[in-house]
Amino acid sequence: MMGSLIKNVHLTITGRVQGVGFRYSALQKAKEHNIKGYVKNQYDGSVFIEAEGDGTDLDHYILWCHKGPYSARVEHVLQVTGKVKNHSSFLVKH
Numbered sequence: 001m002m003g004s005l006i007k008n009v010h011l012t013i014t015g016r017v018q019g020v021g022f023r024y025s026a027l028q029k030a031k032e033h034n035i036k037g038y039v040k041n042q043y044d045g046s047v048f049i050e051a052e053g054d055g056t057d058l059d060h061y062i063l064w065c066h067k068g069p070y071s072a073r074v075e076h077v078l079q080v081t082g083k084v085k086n087h088s089s090f091l092v093k094h
Contacts, residue, residue: 007055012047012048023040
């Protein structure tokens with residue numbers, strides 16, 4: 001059996017995504033799906049996530065990011081493939 005392939009994505013999420021608990025929900029979901037990386041608010045009102053994980057876990061996480069927590073209203077998710085950095089955990093950056 002082959003080892004899982006770790007992938008890295010950068011997600012820029014726009015809509016009503018600040019002030020609604022998005023970062024801490026993203027942290028919780030990252031833990032559930034074994035995702036490493038970080039989330040932070042951007043000055044333009046968007047949320048940026050760098051996420052690393054194996055294909056299936058990462059796909060589930062990205063799907064969640066298209067919805068966000070209950071009180072969020074995600075309008076758009078820009079997804080760009082990044083370079084794997086072997087993050088050791090998932091952090092909320094300020």
